[in-house]
Amino acid sequence: MLHAKEQLLRLLRIQDLALEIRSARSVVEGAPARIEEIEGRFRERNAEYVALKERFDAIEKDRRDRTVELEALEESRKKYMESLMQVKNQREYSAVLKEIDAVKARIGAHEEAILKEMEEAEKLRVDLDARADHIEKERALVGEEHARVEAEAATAAERISAAEDERAGLETELPGDLIENVRRVEESRQGVFLARADKELCQVCFVRIRPQVYQEIRQAAQIHVCGHCRRYLYYEPALKAQPAAQPDAAPGEASASGIGALGGGPA
DSSP: OOOHHHHHHHHHHHHHHHHHHHHHHHHHHHHHHHHHHHHHHHHHHHHHHHHHHHHHHHHHHHHHHHHHHHHHHHHHHHHHHHHHTTOOSHHHHHHHHHHHHHHHHHHHHHHHHHHHHHHHHHHHHHHHHHHHHHHHHHHHHHHHHHHHHHHHHHHHHHHHHHHHHHHHHHHTTSOHHHHHHHHHHHHHTTTOOEEEEETTEETTTOOBOOHHHHHHHHTTOSOEEOTTTOOEEEOHHHHHSOOOOOOOOOTTOOOSSSGGGGTTSOO
């Protein structure tokens, strides 16, 4: 069985890996929302350009439709002019003149509308041309941001996989009941299952540690949990010091230090 200090050193590394995994998962899980935000900002910036383009397209379509109808009206006017030479009485003459006037009025209305549309379309074309380069640059930037977010998510996914593999390897070296308790505390404490002990206080919840327990923590002689927040306590200087040589345990003799002496950790 590993000495308590060795177990704590592994728990410290597992804690680092656990936080790294949580951080990387937030990157992966947040990527779709970040991409939607990037594209949403572009849509907002592009909205005015799109509105101008839609107006330009509508004007061009209406102008084409009016041009086709104008050609048909010109044909009608020619036919009425030809029939005017063939009328046989004043009543027919007046009727044809009335039709010619109506056609001329419609022709005039179309010509006036087409002229106005041509003027507006030309202004819109100039405006659209001026905006086109800017929009393309914006579109390219959006593509770059999109690709960067996807790359970050892919890198984070790789970090998760590597960290999970390393964690699994470390956990095989620790008692199963300890790992079970660690995972339970980790889940209930937002991923943080370790707490630094200093000045007889848990440095996370600041509840006082009994002097005898604190001395054992300072010596890394046993693994203890905080009586309040239930996190595993460690004394940082003790883990940085070189371990003292340990005599070999007699056959069948369990180490008095370590998690086994605590019945597997927190109740």
